[in-house]
Amino acid sequence: MDDRLFAQKILELVGGQDNVEKSWHCATRLRIIPNDAAKINLEELKKLKGVLGVVQSGEQCQIVIGNQVGSIYQEFQKLLTQKNDNASQPASETKPEKKKTNIFSRMLSALVGCITPLIPVLIAGGMGKCIVMLLPMLKILDKTSSTYQILYFIFDSSFYFLPVFVAIAAAKQFKTNIYLSALVGATLINPTFIAMIQSGKPQNLFGIPVVPASYANSIIPAIVAIWALSYIEHFFDRYLWRPIKSFMAPLLSIMIVVPLTLLAIGPAMTWVSKGISLVMFFLSGKLGPFAIAIFALIYPWIVTTGMHSALAIAGLEAITKRGFDPFTRVLTLLHNITQGAATLAVAVRTKDEELRATAISAALTVFCAGISEPCLYGVTLKYRKPMYSCMIGGFAGGIYAGIMGVNAYVFMTPGLITLPMWINPNNTGNLQNLLNAVISAAIAAIVTFVVQLFMGIDEPKQEAVSE
Structure with a gap:
């Protein structure tokens, strides 16, 4: 087809x-x-x-x-x-009345809708930074060379200018002008504004103090700012006198939204972002090694609901604010590796040649590219027992990862080709964190594979499903 x-x-x-x-x-x-x-x-x-x-x-x-x-x-x-x-x-005459959903579902949907279009940018930036990070380690480039510095800022731009990218995606989500939204995002990282904040001198706008906050690499402030812009722009579009609407609506929208963002929305959402990071670091730090292990138990089921996207946003916030993520990327690593291991075990045990071919293909996809859905929906969730194997293996690998304090330093989907994401860019000579990430993944994979070989799958059920 x-x-x-x-x-x-x-x-x-x-x-x-x-x-x-x-x-x-x-x-x-x-x-x-x-x-x-x-x-x-x-x-x-x-x-x-x-x-x-x-x-x-x-x-x-x-x-x-x-x-x-x-x-x-x-x-x-x-x-x-x-x-x-x-x-x-x-549209108003043909669109049926829509069933209302709770506010949490709408907020989550809006957040995911603003972030998912940015995946190509995050992949390009993350993979690029991983490759550039390896060059000095392989003695190909020196960190002080202009080539290294240029390559680094090219890929780092994916994260530094994140408020602009987020604003564009949010404009589509909230149905407002893309270019005005990009302008709002750009004001948050304007070099003049950054220099004013870094000077340490008190700044004010209309006599109101401006909170000295950095919005480079930020996500939530831009999303909320564009949400506000959507209402303000639509208000002016509806009520302004038509002869002046074309030039006054954009001007008034920016004159209201940007000061509102710098004075209120930005600082408030910065605290929200910090709060998200604090919760994550609390879970990973205060609850000990079992925090990762316990979440790894239920993570396969979280992925089936699509709620893992919200956790991914928290992980991105942690990396952009603190430089590392001790939680969400580790969970994703364990999930991916256990899905692949369970699927590979199914391929070894099954007598169905079609299922074996599907399982091997799906396992290679998740091991190399970190995309687990072919394993999840093609094999493990379909036969249920492999899901239980993934839970056990994830728990085992999670204990080791929690004890050793494994951190991700680049926001990527964990897989074989993204291993550099576990190397600290500030200490590339120390590969202990990378080694611990590999060991935790190996533990999860081996436990999952052995458990799944022992459990097997229900072959009659398999034949009935595959018809």
Whole structure:
């Protein structure tokens, strides 16, 4: 089935064009917010060839597709665009009343919607920094050389200018002007503003003190600022006198949002960001080695709900604020390695050649690229027993990782090709943290593999499912 036909089938099963309020994708999932969730044919959607699984989380319908989700999404969007271009009725007349969801679900959906479009930027920046970090260790480049410094700032720009990227993504999420949003994000990292803050001198705006805060590498302040901009811009667009609207609406929007952000939103959300980091560091520090182990027990199930995206945001906050993440990336490492190990054990035990081929392919994908959904939805969740093996193996590896205090220094999806993420960029000569990360992963993999070999899978159930 080609991508266009696949996208068409998905669109039909989610209730058609009129039932899609919003859609986007992450590394492996097509995420849809429907106007009416009851119109989605979940059973047929799960049976559709090429769909690994379907998850309903809050108001979202998450369709797990795999690595090719990007091309499917492009075709899916083309179908929606054609509908919008040819629509004969205003949206307000055709859009059905939407079922309300709780505020937590809406907030989580908005956060994930603002972050997932940034995955290519984070991957490019993270992988680039990993490669550049290795060059001095391999004696290819000297850290003092201009080549090294230029390469480093190229990839570091992915994180330094994060407020601008976040603002653009948030503009799409909250349906406001992208370029005005980018301007708001850019003001947070303007060199003049940074110099004023770093000078140590008291600053004020309209007589109100400006809190000396750095917004480089920040996420949440930009999201909340653009959320505020969406309401302010829409207000002016609706109520300003039409002859002056085109030039006064943008001007007034920026004159209100930027001072509001510098005086209130930015400082408040900086404290929220710090609070998220503090909670994470409390869990990893105060609860001892069992913090990682306990969370590793339930993490496979967290991933099935899509809630791991919220934890990923906390991990990104920790790295950008403190330089390392002692929690979420370690959990992801253990999850990925145990999913691969359990799936590989299934490939060894099964008598079904088709399942064996699927399992080996899925295991290679998660080991190399760190993408676990093919394992999760193609094997482990499908047969349940491998999920229990992953929980046991993750717990075992988590104890070692917790005792040794394993930290991630780059926000990446853990896999074989991203091992440099465990090297401290401020002490590249010390590889102990990398070694501990590898050992914890090895413990998790071996325990999971052995347990799964012992447990096996229900072959009759396998044949019934695979038809």
